[in-house]
Amino acid sequence: MTSPVGLHRVLEPRGVLPQAATRLDAAPEIGDDEVRIRVERLNLDAASFRQLATKHSGDGAAVRAEVLRIIERRGKMQNPVTGSGGMLIGTVDEVGPVSPLGLKPGDRVATLVSLTLTPLTVTDGLARWDGRGEQVPCDGYAILFARSIAAVLPDDLDPELALAVLDVCGAPALTARVVRGYRDPTVAVLGGAGKSGSLSLAAARRAGAARTIGVVPNQQEADRLAASGLADVVAIADARDPVALAAEVGTADVTVVCVDVPGCEHGAILATADGGTVVFFSMATSFAAAALGAEGLAADVTMLIGNGYVPGHADYALDLIRAEPGARALFDARRTAH
């Protein structure tokens, strides 16, 4: 009997969820509701790779050896310092008879659940990786549970673009859901020229926003966002400065925080009208700063923790990038900038 959330794969400590486990059982034999993926590439989380590269002073061979050691010891790729993982792409190898994921052998997929909870075995010693980048060519196996999520990579999009879109696909889906709850709302997106920000702007407009405001930190991003046409108004402001931000934005009915720097909570709250909603997607969000900030401002705003999972989020985001050349141009600009 297998658990839909993978409890049967947890070796240490017993009773926790796979994400909190120190060691998973990554055996390739699958349960009736599991799926085995033949892995093609790991996409390490940026924070995790940075930590490893810094620790080993950029020595690629040492980074590679440590990643291999982590995966062998833990049965998953979870950086013990940052706690983060990443995602992977590969091909479906075998599908259990009662798997609810809708996958079939041969499907080329990206996993949308974190590597931190995905059983993983590497079989090629990561021989094709030089240890110098987040993209890790890899031969091996990974296991998906009944409640894992994977998206079939579309034929019509560059896989690298598709991965970048899938990486942030929760943001536009949740933004759309929130915006639909208002009538003709004004929607402000902090970090509007970024990946999750640009898709959230596009989603907001499609979901019925009467006016979209994209907030960016400098003129270069303002020019790019203006050229994309995704925002009715482009504003330059430091999202960490509540007074400046509120002056630029006025008040929005829905404020979406896609800026990955700490200290944006008060500004987002102050820029949101009473009865409005703030959606925090930034992992740099402080729970306490948001809760105490709203109380201190007597702000009657709903504050959402940005859940990366919304049913249909992958297809929705891929459809957006196909339909919105402005969003696509922003993604392309980011990729060539690297």
Added chain:
Amino acid sequence: MTSPVGLHRVLEPRGVLPQAATRLDAAPEIGDDEVRIRVERLNLDAASFRQLATKHSGDGAAVRAEVLRIIERRGKMQNPVTGSGGMLIGTVDEVGPVSPLGLKPGDRVATLVSLTLTPLTVTDGLARWDGRGEQVPCDGYAILFARSIAAVLPDDLDPELALAVLDVCGAPALTARVVRGYRDPTVAVLGGAGKSGSLSLAAARRAGAARTIGVVPNQQEADRLAASGLADVVAIADARDPVALAAEVGTADVTVVCVDVPGCEHGAILATADGGTVVFFSMATSFAAAALGAEGLAADVTMLIGNGYVPGHADYALDLIRAEPGARALFDARRTAH
């Protein structure tokens, strides 16, 4: 021209909100939309007092001297280490002609915004305080802004009980609002025998919950909660253990987290049905654990940061404690336990 959020009182650094300021102008002269309170007692935040008492090895005179020094230097009571403040009670002294707070001179009030953003001057050197408890008898002045919040203390309730209720009054109000958004929901409250938990249980039932489940950590709290009659089901479980919690609760439509220990995010998410809502009131909540946990579990749940402010929250909570002898008994049990 005064700012409704108190920007005109910020001395250092310029441009931040009063809560983030290192120094406020606590001059007693009020602006047109401000209110001056004659302070009677400060109620230091528990975490703040504990830090000060530990630092000074319980030397009350040293604790008193440091609290005085903090208030003199900062123009507010905000512990520089914990960042926290507390609340105060006092009597309204003067009300600016355009203050929207609805107060009049002579009203005995408790402030519901934190001391961390309230301009404060002490005039008696805290001479009546021995530095050995969180309750600080105090003579001095405090300033409320247009967007501050204060509740008039009711004549019919023991002021200490009223303060304890006001301290957590955001939780029942927000719980009621969320519960009203569902039809005949099951509502689980983690920490159901505590102050915010018991009021949230009472609020959930009044707002239309078909079934309320109170989760507590041990038999003693289970007996107390059962005797109160506030929950249809009383369950004993460690809220940090997702598997045990889900086994006890099953799935709820609304899960309210009132347990002030870290690590309750995954359990709360797993115990919530798809389409349900988790409301996090605990300041020990980790934003990242909640966001990544929901994604890793493919859980389509709405996650709310518990905003301590909801319009009408103080009156609503005071009405609950008047009408619900079960909740009152739990409050009394906690007070006599100290």
